[in-house]
Amino acid sequence: MHALDQxxxxxxxxxxxxxxxxxxxxxxxxxxxSGVVDVGLEGxxxxxxxxxxxxxxxTGSVWLGLLAAIATSAVLGVLHGFVCITQKGDQxxxxxxxxxxxxxxxxxxxxxxxxxxxxxxxxxxxxxxxEVVLPLSGLIGQVPVLGPFYTQVLGGQNILVYPTFxxxxxxxWVLGSTRFGLRIRAVGExxxxxxxxxxxxxxxxxxxxxxxxxxxxxxxxxxxTAQGAGFVRDMTGGxxxxxxxxxxxxxxxxxxxxxxxxxxxxxxxxxxxxQGVIVPGxxxxxxxxxxxxxxxxTIVLLAGFVGRAIPPRASGQPYVKDR
Amino acid sequence: MQxxxxxxxxxxxxxxxxxxDKRFGTVHANRAVDLTVAKGHIHGLIGENGAGKSTLMSxxxxxxxxxxxxxxxxxxxVAIAESRDAIAAGIEMVHQHFMLVxxxxxxxxxxxxxxxxxxxRRHVPxxxxxxxxxxxxxxxxxxxxxxxxxLPVGAQQRVEILKALYRGxxxxxxxxxxxxxxxxxxxxLFRVLAALRAQGKTVILVTHKLREIMAITDxxxxxxAGQMVGHRHTAETSREELGELMIGRKLATRLDKAPxxxxxxxxxxxxxxxRDAMGVQRVKDVGFSIRAGEIVGIAGVSGNGQTELxxxxxGMRRFEAGSVTIGATTISAGRxxxxxxxxxxGMAHVPEDRLRTGMVPAFxxxxxxxxxxxxxxxxxxGPLLDxxxxxxxxxxxxxxxxxxxxxxxxxxxxxxxxxxxxLIMAREMERDPAVLLVGQPTRxxxxxxxxxxxxxLLAMRDRGKAILLVSVELDEILRLxxxxxxxxxxxxxxxxxxxxxxxxxxxLLMAGAA
Numbered sequence: 001m002h003a004l005d006q007x008x009x010x011x012x013x014x015x016x017x018x019x020x021x022x023x024x025x026x027x028x029x030x031x032x033x034s035g036v037v038d039v040g041l042e043g044x045x046x047x048x049x050x051x052x053x054x055x056x057x058x059t060g061s062v063w064l065g066l067l068a069a070i071a072t073s074a075v076l077g078v079l080h081g082f083v084c085i086t087q088k089g090d091q092x093x094x095x096x097x098x099x100x101x102x103x104x105x106x107x108x109x110x111x112x113x114x115x116x117x118x119x120x121x122x123x124x125x126x127x128x129x130x131e132v133v134l135p136l137s138g139l140i141g142q143v144p145v146l147g148p149f150y151t152q153v154l155g156g157q158n159i160l161v162y163p164t165f166x167x168x169x170x171x172x173w174v175l176g177s178t179r180f181g182l183r184i185r186a187v188g189e190x191x192x193x194x195x196x197x198x199x200x201x202x203x204x205x206x207x208x209x210x211x212x213x214x215x216x217x218x219x220x221x222x223x224x225t226a227q228g229a230g231f232v233r234d235m236t237g238g239x240x241x242x243x244x245x246x247x248x249x250x251x252x253x254x255x256x257x258x259x260x261x262x263x264x265x266x267x268x269x270x271x272x273x274x275q276g277v278i279v280p281g282x283x284x285x286x287x288x289x290x291x292x293x294x295x296x297x298t299i300v301l302l303a304g305f306v307g308r309a310i311p312p313r314a315s316g317q318p319y320v321k322d323r
Numbered sequence: 324m325q326x327x328x329x330x331x332x333x334x335x336x337x338x339x340x341x342x343x344d345k346r347f348g349t350v351h352a353n354r355a356v357d358l359t360v361a362k363g364h365i366h367g368l369i370g371e372n373g374a375g376k377s378t379l380m381s382x383x384x385x386x387x388x389x390x391x392x393x394x395x396x397x398x399x400x401v402a403i404a405e406s407r408d409a410i411a412a413g414i415e416m417v418h419q420h421f422m423l424v425x426x427x428x429x430x431x432x433x434x435x436x437x438x439x440x441x442x443x444r445r446h447v448p449x450x451x452x453x454x455x456x457x458x459x460x461x462x463x464x465x466x467x468x469x470x471x472x473x474l475p476v477g478a479q480q481r482v483e484i485l486k487a488l489y490r491g492x493x494x495x496x497x498x499x500x501x502x503x504x505x506x507x508x509x510x511x512l513f514r515v516l517a518a519l520r521a522q523g524k525t526v527i528l529v530t531h532k533l534r535e536i537m538a539i540t541d542x543x544x545x546x547x548a549g550q551m552v553g554h555r556h557t558a559e560t561s562r563e564e565l566g567e568l569m570i571g572r573k574l575a576t577r578l579d580k581a582p583x584x585x586x587x588x589x590x591x592x593x594x595x596x597x598r599d600a601m602g603v604q605r606v607k608d609v610g611f612s613i614r615a616g617e618i619v620g621i622a623g624v625s626g627n628g629q630t631e632l633x634x635x636x637x638g639m640r641r642f643e644a645g646s647v648t649i650g651a652t653t654i655s656a657g658r659x660x661x662x663x664x665x666x667x668x669g670m671a672h673v674p675e676d677r678l679r680t681g682m683v684p685a686f687x688x689x690x691x692x693x694x695x696x697x698x699x700x701x702x703x704x705g706p707l708l709d710x711x712x713x714x715x716x717x718x719x720x721x722x723x724x725x726x727x728x729x730x731x732x733x734x735x736x737x738x739x740x741x742x743x744x745x746l747i748m749a750r751e752m753e754r755d756p757a758v759l760l761v762g763q764p765t766r767x768x769x770x771x772x773x774x775x776x777x778x779x780l781l782a783m784r785d786r787g788k789a790i791l792l793v794s795v796e797l798d799e800i801l802r803l804x805x806x807x808x809x810x811x812x813x814x815x816x817x818x819x820x821x822x823x824x825x826x827x828x829x830x831l832l833m834a835g836a837a
Binding site for chain 1: 406
């Protein structure tokens with residue numbers, strides 16, 4: 001039973017860590033499948049995290065915080081869209097600009113509003129997303145193996161976790177089975193074909209960046225009001241880039257992007273567990289080594305194990321009609 | 324009932340464009356252009372590259388908006404601001420560069436923009452049935468579930484036409500439709516166009532090939548330098564008259580070709596075999612030689628190994644077996660040579676895909692003009708490039724080879740296809756190589772440009788150079804070659820002299836039937 005005692009918490013942690021990655025990964029997926037490269041996932045999440053914590057702290061309502069996060073991040077998505085779609089600017093530069101802007105702006109606003117070194121005040125449990133206790137937990141919890149899995153992995157998570165994992169099949173269905181999805185896929189490959197078919201390239205791409213913004217906002221709210229209890233400087237800690245890596249690894253497809261996110265989350269959960277573990281002959285495993293693994297993994301996997309990752313052909317290029 | 328060709332139809336014309344004007348920056352692409360197309364006709368629109376045909380049609384299709392002018396469809400004035408408006412007016416266009424989404428299926432491409440509803444599943448079965456029916460009706464054979472990017476070019480074009488018909492096109496514009504097709508595919512296309520006319524559809528065929536105009540159209544309009552210069556009934560005109568209208572001067576119908584003064588062997592190819600990136604053997608035991616002072620033409624339907632042969636000879640692809648001797652140097656699988664070494668050995672190469680291999684479209688002309696020779700001390704000043712000198716050199720090339728506009732700093736992609744080609748030819752020929760490899764020298768080049776390029780190639784041959792010409796244009800092969808080799812399925816299947824060859828015999832060899 002000793003091994004199980006180790007595995008169940010790791011699985012539970014994996015799910016908790018995976019949520020923002022999955023949200024940001026699917027956000028990036030919509031944006032990039034429509035032809036807009038989004039390296040600003042990180043910044044949008046951070047803005048969402050700040051907005052959620054600030055509003056939840058002021059109003060005491062975690063749901064208003066979530067709404068504020070979605071709105072803030074969506075506005076940033078539209079801003080990115082304005083630069084990339086309307087003004088036909090460089091998409092990577094715009095994304096990086098969002099990241100830098102938000103990193104500084106959240107600190108500045110935090111200092112101005114809360115005067116606590118850039119942090120928001122710690123949130124009381126009532127202003128956070130708390131854990132859901134699944135029905136019959138007391139009963140099923142008694143069952144060996146299945147019990148702890150039911151109460152700690154399936155249950156014991158907050159309410160945002162469930163829609164997040166439902167988002168993956170939803171994204172898959174939208175892309176594959178709806179008119180909107182068909183057009184999004186087409187506009188990321190060949191905007192001229194979409195244009196000559198009488199469909200607005202601009203409108204489709206704005207819709208995509210808006211979706212990306214909203215999802216990043218949820219991811220941000222999760223980080224500051226579900227996982228954490230308040231906003232801390234740069235608290236997204238590179239998750240936006242990890243999500244991008246999962247997206248590339250998943251070849252811009254929902255299910256494989258999910259797999260990438262879960263893989264990275266598992267490594268992260270493992271990293272916490274491996275802290276201070278003594279490997280015979282080597283000594284303690286430096287935690288930085290394990291934290292490095294997702295990135296090393298991305299490079300190694302992309303270098304040959306998953307085959308070539310071909311991005312949507314028109315991604316990164318503004319659509320210019322006239323010569 | 325379709326009105327007989329040549330008589331004015333009783334109904335209003337399908338298309339009337341009046342006083343269309345369009346500028347792109349400083350380029351005046353269309354000047355007060357008028358065009359009337361009768362319903363149920365195949366109407367040809369010809370002109371050299373850059374004459375403004377594509378611009379005019381893009382305006383009709385709503386891809387560009389005209390600065391001035393009116394469009395009247397079926398007697399009703401319409402405002403076409405975007406493609407959606409044109410589609411609503413029953414106008415569809417098959418673009419020169421296909422507007423297809425490569426990773427999607429034929430069916431997905433066809434329904435894009437007219438899906439029928441928010442959920443695909445509900446409408447796809449009907450779309451599939453409609454597609455099947457249209458396919459059968461016009462003889463447009465294509466698998467609805469095939470991935471478009473994996474289809475041959477001819478089939479992709481059928482998808483474009485299907486897409487147009489599926490949207491209920493009454494007026495179909497085809498922009499240079501045969502540029503990418505083999506002769507057989509072109510014949511198939513013309514059969515489809517005739518079927519469309521029989522069904523009362525109106526077709527506008529944009530081309531610069533007089534032969535196509537004469538073969539299939541009812542009427543023809545000619546453009547030159549942004550203006551409409553003439554309208555004719557096809558039955559009452561001739562290739563000569565149209566050619567004159569197009570280029571604004573008389574066209575020499577025959578190329579004076581001096582007898583070849585043949586010298587020593589300049590390039591010797593022995594048992595050459597080459598595989599492509601997928602490991603498929605594309606060139607199989609090919610052997611031939613070219614002597615100084617002759618043009619050897621390789622005829623063949625594209626995709627029979629000519630591309631790989633040229634790439635191997637040019638140092639872009641490794642040999643699997645065999646050898647090539649140029650001058651005193653022999654190159655083989657064990658002793659490969661890259662393009663830079665081959666250049667030093669006196670070989671130059673005009674690649675068949677000029678935008679991908681011949682030049683860098685985003686570079687200025689002056690950069691493309693020295694590409695491949697950039698390490699030559701003649702272009703350097705110390706460790707830096709001698710830009711003023713390169714610019715003078717480029718300008719000289721441009722004048723000598725009639726590259727227009729002669730602006731060395733202009734981005735390569737902004738030149739027309741013919742002028743890009745002339746610039747690349749100039750770069751390679753000006754180095755005075757002993758052996759010149761030329762692939763598809765006149766693909767997408769207009770009549771005036773073709774004539775110029777052909778004369779240049781002959782002049783080079785008369786100076787005692789060895790030239791290997793690969794072309795899918797039989798006219799070109801017959802016109803220029805001193806010897807013709809026919810390639811089929813990676814092998815040389817025949818050698819003929821042009822004076823003894825006719826198109827029929829060549830066609831049979833090219834199809835592997837002789």
